[in-house]
Amino acid sequence: MIRALLIDEKDNVATAVSDIKAGEVISVKKGSVSKExxxxxxxxxxxxxxxxxxxxxxxxxxxGEVIGRAKKDIKAGEWVHTHNTEDTYVPPK
Incomplete structure (x- = not known):
C-alpha cells in the first residue's frame, strides 16, 4: 500500500497519502529505487x-522546487511543517 508520494525525483520530502503512525516503516519510490x-x-x-x-x-x-528551508535539524522520518521550516520567499521580521 502506498503511504507517501514523492512528486519529483529531486524532492527531499514526500507527502503522506493517509495518516501514518509513529514507528511505521514506509517505502517511498524514487525513480527505480525504493527507500524505506x-x-x-x-x-x-x-x-x-x-x-x-x-x-x-x-x-x-x-x-522539484524549493518551498522553504529547515530552521532546525530535521531527521529522516520526521514531520516537516511550519514548526521546523521557514519561508524562503518572505524575509524574516
Missing amino acids: IKVKEAIAFGHKIALCDLVKGTDIIKY
Whole structure:
C-alpha cells in the first residue's frame, strides 16, 4: 500500500497519502529505487515527511522546487511543517 508520494525525483520530502503512525516503516519510490523510512512521529494525511536528514539551513524541496528551508535539524522520518521550516520567499521580521 502506498503511504507517501514523492512528486519529483529531486524532492527531499514526500507527502503522506493517509495518516501514518509513529514507528511505521514506509517505502517511498524514487525513480527505480525504493527507500524505506521509519516514521519518527505521526504524520497526518497531506503533510510532509523528511526522506533524509535535513540540517538547519537545508532547502526543503517538493515538486522539484524549493518551498522553504529547515530552521532546525530535521531527521529522516520526521514531520516537516511550519514548526521546523521557514519561508524562503518572505524575509524574516
